[in-house]
Amino acid sequence: MTLKVAIVGAGGRMGRQLIQALQQSEGVMLGAAFERKGSTLIGADAGELAGIGHLGIAVEDELAKGKERFDLLIDFTRPEGTLEHLRFCCENGKNMVIGTTGFDDAGKAAIQAAAQHIAVVFASNYSVGVNLVFKLLEKAAKVMGDYSDIEIIEAHHRHKVDAPSGTALSMGEHIAKVLGRDLKTHGVFTRQGITGERKREDIGFATVRGGDVVGEHSVWFADEGERVEIAHKASSRMTFAKGAVRAAQWLAGKEKGLFDMTDVLDLNNL
Ligand SMILES: NC(=O)C1=CN([C@@H]2O[C@H](COP(=O)(O)OP(=O)(O)OC[C@H]3O[C@@H](n4cnc5c(N)ncnc54)[C@H](OP(=O)(O)O)[C@@H]3O)[C@@H](O)[C@H]2O)C=CC1
Ligand SMILES: O=C(O)C1=N[C@H](C(=O)O)C[C@H](O)C1
Numbered sequence: 001m002t003l004k005v006a007i008v009g010a011g012g013r014m015g016r017q018l019i020q021a022l023q024q025s026e027g028v029m030l031g032a033a034f035e036r037k038g039s040t041l042i043g044a045d046a047g048e049l050a051g052i053g054h055l056g057i058a059v060e061d062e063l064a065k066g067k068e069r070f071d072l073l074i075d076f077t078r079p080e081g082t083l084e085h086l087r088f089c090c091e092n093g094k095n096m097v098i099g100t101t102g103f104d105d106a107g108k109a110a111i112q113a114a115a116q117h118i119a120v121v122f123a124s125n126y127s128v129g130v131n132l133v134f135k136l137l138e139k140a141a142k143v144m145g146d147y148s149d150i151e152i153i154e155a156h157h158r159h160k161v162d163a164p165s166g167t168a169l170s171m172g173e174h175i176a177k178v179l180g181r182d183l184k185t186h187g188v189f190t191r192q193g194i195t196g197e198r199k200r201e202d203i204g205f206a207t208v209r210g211g212d213v214v215g216e217h218s219v220w221f222a223d224e225g226e227r228v229e230i231a232h233k234a235s236s237r238m239t240f241a242k243g244a245v246r247a248a249q250w251l252a253g254k255e256k257g258l259f260d261m262t263d264v265l266d267l268n269n270l
Contacts, residue, residue, distance in 0.1 A: 002027060002028065002029050003027060003028045003029070003071055003072060003248060003249065003252050004028075004029055004030075004031030004032075004069060004070045004071045004072075005022055005028050005029065005030060005031055005070060005071070005072050005073075005074055005245075005248055006030075006031050006032040006033065006034065006063070006066065006069070006070035006072070006073045006074070007019060007022075007030065007032075007033050007034070007046075007073075007074050008034045008035075008063070008073060008074070008075045008077055008081065008085055009034075009035070009075065009076055009077035009081070010033035010034060010035055010041070010046055010049060010050075010059050011035050011039065011041040011044075011049055011059070012076065012077065013159075013237060014076035014099060014237060014240065014241065015033075015050075015076065016049060016050040016051070017050075017237045017238055017240070017241035018074055018076065018241045018244060018245070019033065019046050019047065019049070019050035019052070019055075020050050020051070020052055020238070020241065021238065021241035021242050021244070021245045022245055023047075023050075023052055023055075024242075025242075025245045025249070027249055028245060028248060028249060030046060030055065030057055031057075031066075031069040031070035031071070032057065032060060032066035032069045032070045033046035033049075033057055033058075033059045033060070034059065034060055034061065034062075034063060034066065035059050035060075035061060036061065036081065037061045037062075038061075039059075039061065041059050042059055042060065042061050043058050043059060044058065044059050045057065045058060045059075046058070046059055063085065063088045063092075064088070067092055067094070070094065071094065071095070071252075072094060072095045072096065072097065072248050072251060072252070073085060073089055073094050073095075073096050073097070074096075074097045074099070074244055074245075074248060075096060075097070075098050075099065075100060076099035076100055076240075076244070077100055078100060078102070078161075079100055079102050079103045079104070079107050081100070082098055082100040082103075082107075083107055083110055086098075086110065086111060086114050086120075087114075089114070089118055090114045090117050090118055093117075093118065094118065095118050095119045095120065095251045095252075095254065096114075096118065096119075096120045096121075097120075097121045097244050097247045097248050097251065098111065098120060098121070098122040098123075099123065099126060099240065099244055101124050101162050101165065101166025101167075102161070102162030102166065111258065112258055115256060115257055115258035116256060117256055118255075118256055119251050119254035119255060119256050119257050119259070120257075120258050120259065121247040121248075121250070121251055121259045121260065121261065121263070121264060122258060122259075122260060123243075123247070123260045123261040123264075124165070124166030124167045124169065124170040125166065125167040125170065125215075125240065125243075125261070126239075126240045126241075126242075126243025126244045126246075126247065126261055127232075127234055127239040127240055127243055128239075128243065128265060129232050129234075129239070130167055130217070130232050130234075131261045131262050131265055131267055132267065133171070133217070133219075133230060133232045134170065134171065134174045134262060134267075135174075135262070135267055135270045136230050137171055137174050137175050137219055137230060138174050138175070138177075138178050140219075140221050140228060140230060141174075141175045141178040141179055141221075142178055144221040144223065144228060145175060145178060145179045145221065146179065147200075147223060148221040148222055148223045148227075148228075149198060149200070149202075149204075149220070149221075149222045149223070150175060150202075150203045150204070150219065150220065150221055150222075151203075151204040151205075151206065151219070151220040151222065152164070152168045152171050152172055152203065152204065152205050152206070152217070152218075152219050152220075153205075153206045153208070153217070153218045153219075153220070154167065154168040154205075154206070154207055154208070154215075154216065154217045154218075155207075155208035155209070155210070155213045155215075155216040156208075156209055156213055156214075156215055156216075157209070157210070157211060157212050157213050157214065158209055158210055158211060158212075160209060163207040163209070164189065164205045164207050165207075165215070165217070167215065167217055168205055168207075168217060169183070169205075171217060171219055172187060172203050172205065175203060175219070176203060181201060181203065183203065186201050186202055186203050187202075187203050187205065188202045188203065188204045188205065189205050191204075214234045214235055214236065214237060215233075215234040216231070216232070216233045216234070217231065217232050218230070218231040218232075219231070243261060243264075246264060247259075247261065247264045250263075250264045
C-alpha cells in the first residue's frame with residue numbers, strides 16, 4: 001500500500017527537497033503540503049514550488065483540513081511549529097518524522113511523551129554518512145577519549161538560526177555517553193577573553209556561519225604529538241531529504257515509540 005506523506009514547511013529549503021525526494025521514491029506519495037497561515041505560498045502547487053512541475057496538490061494552511069489525505073507527517077520547520085504539529089499528530093494518530101533542530105529540554109520531553117501514543121523518528125541529521133560518523137565517534141572516544149582533547153567544529157549557511165547545530169550536539173552526546181560525561185557540565189559552547197587553560201574533560205564546540213555551506217562537521221581527538229579528525233561534509237540537502245523519506249517508509253506500520261536514524265539504518269550493533 002502506498003504511504004501518503006504530508007510535508008509541513010513545504011516552501012522551506014528542506015520542504016522543497018522533501019517534495020522532490022518523495023516523487024523519486026517507491027511506495028510513498030505526497031498527500032498534502034502545508035505552510036503556516038498568512039504565507040504567500042498558500043494555494044501554490046507543491047510540485048511547482050519544488051521545481052518538478054505541476055502535481056495538482058495545493059499548499060494548505062491547516063493540518064486539520066487535509067488530515068484525510070495523509071498517513072504520516074514530515075516536519076523540518078522550527079521547534080515551536082513542530083511542537084504544534086506534534087500535538088495534532090498525537091490527537092489524530094499520525095506518525096511523524098522530525099528533522100527540526102534547536103529544541104530545549106521541554107521540547108525534547110514533549111517529543112518523548114508523544115512517542116507513547118504515535119511512532120516518531122527524531123534525528124538531528126538524516127544522512128547515512130553522519131549516522132555512520134556517530135558510530136565512528138563512539139569507537140574513537142573509547143580508544144582516545146580519556147586522554148585527548150575533544151573539539152567539535154561545525155559550519156553552516158548564513159540562514160541557519162540555531163547553534164551549535166543539532167548534529168554537533170548529537171556528536172557530543174554520542175561521545176559523552178561513551179565517556180560517562182554530561183554535556184551540561186562538560187560542554188564548552190563559548191570561549192572569549194582570559195578563559196584559562198582547557199580542562200581535559202571539556203568537550204568544546206565551535207560554530208561557523210557563512211554563505212551557502214550545506215553542513216560540515218569535524219571532530220578532533222587532539223593529543224600531544226598527534227590528532228585524529230573525523231569529518232563529514234554534506235554537499236546537497238537531498239541526502240537529508242532521502243534519509244527522511246527512508247525513515248517514513250521504515251515507520252510504516254509502527255504504532256508507537258521514539259526512534260532515530262541509527263534505528264532506521266540498523267547501525268546500533270556496529
Ligand atoms: N535533521 C536533518 O537532517 C536536517 C535538519 N534541518 C533542520 O530543519 C529545519 C528547517 O531547515 P530549513 O529547511 O533550512 O529552514 P527554512 O527556514 O528554509 O524552512 C523552514 C520552513 O518552516 C516554516 N516554518 C517556520 N516556522 C514555522 C512555524 N512556527 N510553524 C510552521 N511552519 C514554520 C517556514 O515558513 P516561513 O518561511 O513562513 O517562515 C519554512 O517554510 C531547521 O531546524 C534545520 O536545522 C535542516 C536540514 C537537515
Ligand atoms: O540547518 C541546516 O541546514 C542543517 N541542520 C541540521 C543540524 O542542525 O544539524 C542538519 C544539517 O547539518 C543541516
